[in-house]
Amino acid sequence: MINFQDKVNFIWSIAELLRGPYKKEQYGDVILPMAVLRRFDCVLAATKQEVLEKYETLKKSGLQNMDPVLNRISKQEFNNTSKYDFEKLLADPDNIANNLRNYINGFSKNAREIIEHFDFDKQITKLNDNNLLYLVVSEFNKIDLHPDVVSNTEMGYIFEELIRRFSEHAEAGDHYTPREVIRLMVNILLNEDNEELTQPGLVVTVYDCCAGTGGMLSVAEQYLKELNPGIQVELFGQEINPQSFSICKSDMLIKGQNADNIILGDSFTEDGHRGRTFRYMLTNPPFGVEWKKAEKFIREEYEKEGFNGRFGAGLPRISDGSLLFLQHLISKMKQDEKGSRIAIIFNGSPLFTGDAGSGESEIRRWIIENDMLEGIIALPDQLFYNTGISTYIWIVTNRKNSDPMKGPVRTGKIQLVNAVDFYQKMRKSLGNKRNEITEEQIKEITRIYGEFKENEYCKIFDNEDFGYQKIVVERPLRLNFQVTEERINNLYNETAFNNLTKSKKKGTAGLKEIEEGKKLQQQIIETLKTMDSTILYKNRDEFTKVLKKAFKDSDIKLDSALLKAILSALSEKDETADICVDSKGNPEPDPDLRDTENVPLKEDIHEYFEREVKPHVPDAWIDETKTKIGYEIPFTRHFYKYQPLRPSEEIMREIIELEKSISEKLKKVMGE
Numbered sequence: 018m019i020n021f022q023d024k025v026n027f028i029w030s031i032a033e034l035l036r037g038p039y040k041k042e043q044y045g046d047v048i049l050p051m052a053v054l055r056r057f058d059c060v061l062a063a064t065k066q067e068v069l070e071k072y073e074t075l076k077k078s079g080l081q082n083m084d085p086v087l088n089r090i091s092k093q094e095f096n097n098t099s100k101y102d103f104e105k106l107l108a109d110p111d112n113i114a115n116n117l118r119n120y121i122n123g124f125s126k127n128a129r130e131i132i133e134h135f136d137f138d139k140q141i142t143k144l145n146d147n148n149l150l151y152l153v154v155s156e157f158n159k160i161d162l163h164p165d166v167v168s169n170t171e172m173g174y175i176f177e178e179l180i181r182r183f184s185e186h187a188e189a190g191d192h193y194t195p196r197e198v199i200r201l202m203v204n205i206l207l208n209e210d211n212e213e214l215t216q217p218g219l220v221v222t223v224y225d226c227c228a229g230t231g232g233m234l235s236v237a238e239q240y241l242k243e244l245n246p247g248i249q250v251e252l253f254g255q256e257i258n259p260q261s262f263s264i265c266k267s268d269m270l271i272k273g274q275n276a277d278n279i280i281l282g283d284s285f286t287e288d289g290h291r292g293r294t295f296r297y298m299l300t301n302p303p304f305g306v307e308w309k310k311a312e313k314f315i316r317e318e319y320e321k322e323g324f325n326g327r328f329g330a331g332l333p334r335i336s337d338g339s340l341l342f343l344q345h346l347i348s349k350m351k352q353d354e355k356g357s358r359i360a361i362i363f364n365g366s367p368l369f370t371g372d373a374g375s376g377e378s379e380i381r382r383w384i385i386e387n388d389m390l391e392g393i394i395a396l397p398d399q400l401f402y403n404t405g406i407s408t409y410i411w412i413v414t415n416r417k418n419s420d421p422m423k424g425p426v427r428t429g430k431i432q433l434v435n436a437v438d439f440y441q442k443m444r445k446s447l448g449n450k451r452n453e454i455t456e457e458q459i460k461e462i463t464r465i466y467g468e469f470k471e472n473e474y475c476k477i478f479d480n481e482d483f484g485y486q487k488i489v490v491e492r493p494l495r496l497n498f499q500v501t502e503e504r505i506n507n508l509y510n511e512t513a514f515n516n517l518t519k520s521k522k523k524g525t526a527g528l529k530e531i532e533e534g535k536k537l538q539q540q541i542i543e544t545l546k547t548m549d550s551t552i553l554y555k556n557r558d559e560f561t562k563v564l565k566k567a568f569k570d571s572d573i574k575l576d577s578a579l580l581k582a583i584l585s586a587l588s589e590k591d592e593t594a595d596i597c598v599d600s601k602g603n604p605e606p607d608p609d610l611r612d613t614e615n616v617p618l619k620e621d622i623h624e625y626f627e628r629e630v631k632p633h634v635p636d637a638w639i640d641e642t643k644t645k646i647g648y649e650i651p652f653t654r655h656f657y658k659y660q661p662l663r664p665s666e667e668i669m670r671e672i673i674e675l676e677k678s679i680s681e682k683l684k685k686v687m688g689e
Contacts, residue, residue: 022445024160024167025178028052031156032183038147045183047144049176049260050135051157053267054121056172057095057128058103059163060271064091065102072098084125094270099123103158113154114145127276134263134281169268170196170239173232176264178447180230181402194229194301194362195400197454199236202299202360202410204463205394207240209358209418214241220249224295226284226345227302228254231265237299238272255280255289284345285311285338288327294351300342301362304404308338315341330383331376339367340380347389347413356416358391363409365652368393373487373615373647381648385431385480389413392432392466395652397440399451407437409652425469431483432469433476435656436462476655483650484618488626489643491606493636497591498560500548504587511582514538537573541583544571555594557584596636606640618646 031051032044039047061068068090075083087096101120106113118141121132144150162172174196207214214221223237234252241250252274256262262281269276280289285308308315312335318326327348333340343361350357371377384390394410401408417427439462440452454462465475508514517534520527548567554560564583568575575583590609597605616625626639 024171025175027160028175028179029182031153034149034152034156038143038149042183045180045260046135046137047140047153048179048183049264050132050137050140051153052162052176052179053131053135053264055103055157055160056162056267056271057097057124059161059166060093061091061097062102062163065097068096069098069100087125094273094276095125095128097123097125097128103154106154107151107158110151113151114141117141117150117154128267128270131263131267131270131276134259136259164271169235169272173230173235173268176230177232177402180261181447194232195402195450195453196232196236197456197459198301198362198396198400198410199233199299200240201394201454201459201462202233202362203237203240204459205392205410205412205466206237206297206299206358206360207244208463208467209414209424210355211244212423213355214248215245217245217247218249219245219247220251221297222251222253222295224253224290224293224298224346224349225300226255226298226342227300228256228265228279229258229261229301231268231279233299233301234265235268235272237297238274251275251278253278253290253293253295255282255284257281257283283311285341286314288345290349294349295357296351296355297358298346298349299360300346302339302342304339304364304406305337305366307336308341309335311338331379333371333376333380337366337370339363340377343367343384343411343413344380347384347415350415352415354416356414359411359413361411361413363411364406365409367411368409368652369649371647371649373485373645375647378647378649381650382484382646384413385483385648387415388417388429388480389415390431390480391417391427392434393650393652394434394462394466395437395656397437397452397454399449400440400453402447402450405449405451424467427469429480431478431480431650432466433478433650433652433655434462434466435474435476435652436465479619481618484646484648485615486618486622487645487647488614488616488622489640490612490614490626490630490634490637491640492610492612492634493596493604494607495591495594496557496588496597497594498554498557498584498587499550499552499589500545500587501550502546504589505542505545507586508538508542508583511586513578513582514541514586517579540571540573541568541575541579544568544573545583545587547571555591557588557595557597560584560587604638615647 028048032048035044035047068087071087071090072083075086080086083098084096087098088094090096097120099120099122101116101123106116106120109116118138121129121137124132141150144153161167164172167175213219221241223234223241225231225233228234231252231254234254238250238252241248252269254265256265256279259281262279266276266279269279280287282289315328315332319328319332323329327345328341330344343359346359346361350359367377367381391412391414393412396408396410398407399405417430418424419426419428436458439458440454441458443451443453465472469475469477471477517538518531519534520530522530544567548563554563561580561584564580565575590607599605614625614630616622622639622644626637630637
């Protein structure tokens, strides 16, 4: 890219002219649509006169749909039949607002709708009222944004850098993907299919459900055409932000793509490509953003359609919808012989968030048990404009290679590549982006991934290696019982005992029931006080018989809830007491001693239990009705390198040196 920063700075200088009538965060409402208009203006400049002449001829002929003819002359997928362009707009300063509207209305429908999504008509009025419209148009006329001067890739960078500046207080999780990260994603995504992609006359589809300004789609198309100039690439996308959508759609128009394939709206609630499937999919969804706004729609689809819908595997916690995007993409995989491949950027959360049985774990389980997770690549931090956090590329496919003749056999395997050290520092930071991946490093990461061989940066696992069984380890309940005054007072903390003085009845009947309840409470307490308070019982069954006899002698009938409440109030935990058993003679578990263990999926839980648990707690057992299967990917653990601690003598010497230094500085301060 040539003078990328100069172009951004020049356009930003135009934005600074808006100060006063506009707040900084509102600059984009003017600058972005004006940049798109200027881009269109430059693209159509060479054929403008010829299009106008043909337009006049076609008007006389009465032809209704002129766009196909005019587009052939403009050599674009759009045209403009207004007599104005930026030069002519400046020639009539007194009428610039009306003329600019005329110019915008002169675009063919597909281009005009892009400007309309910016809601730019309001800004024309506001700029004109503040005597800024002529100045802004004049400044934009000074910059040449023709694709021969500013490539689509460079224009994408310019737009994203402007959006970044305009949106410094944007919602957390909105991150614009650096081109080198996209190139790496595309390299990895297409790596397995390079030979097939060189076939003449091939048609491939590429989809991004969080298209942003279209960077991923553009880079994918560029790569594919470099690989095979005769390939036909059809790009599809959806974007929720109207500004980003308009920029993406304008880019598609200029490149000759079908701009109608770019849809505005929420991919979850307004799936613009429902029923479609795609060969390649890549996206960078927002990190850690809640899906509460779409919750009703998503839950309804999940509950009613299950696996016939998009979210059958499960729903993650409401605070992070990352894994919903992946399920959405998986639902759009082709089910033919070649299948589909997905590259998606996540932060660390989807790797391990959620315990066994949670939504996140169940989604990971479904993906891994269906052999769809091919690999994960850990990227360096500080790669993105709006965040410095660590990120990962997940590669997902429904057709893992099983043919040794076509490359490494990946069936039943998952590859982890640790590329956190593959970066170089940037000479000048862009927001939080301080690091970048060089072209050579992209090739090296791609080579490591493609070779599928274990080394310092690459580990290969069986699918089952990431699964575990979460077992619940129970220990028996041991209680002693004693009828002391202190324990009798514990009755007032028992719900069943307190409910005796409450009534759902109204009026006299209710008051009567409450009085009877109070009377029963008093009778229970008086009966308990007649029992021997010096005896400590260590067997529940023995104490229960004594208790029942005491109440029988007092002619008081206790239901099971009251009996349970009295036993609870008079009991204390006691490791020396007998084990409490149920009616079938089975030991009852103590909830306070309950524990869990995660047992690797490849290991027998009983063998694990006998080896790891039983020697420490001989009376423990597994409650197999509560065993759950979970999946997590502890990426960092697999690449952890032990760093030995520094010798204590070395640390002590350093402390002494620091103390001396501080002491000397204090003496200077105190004037000693």
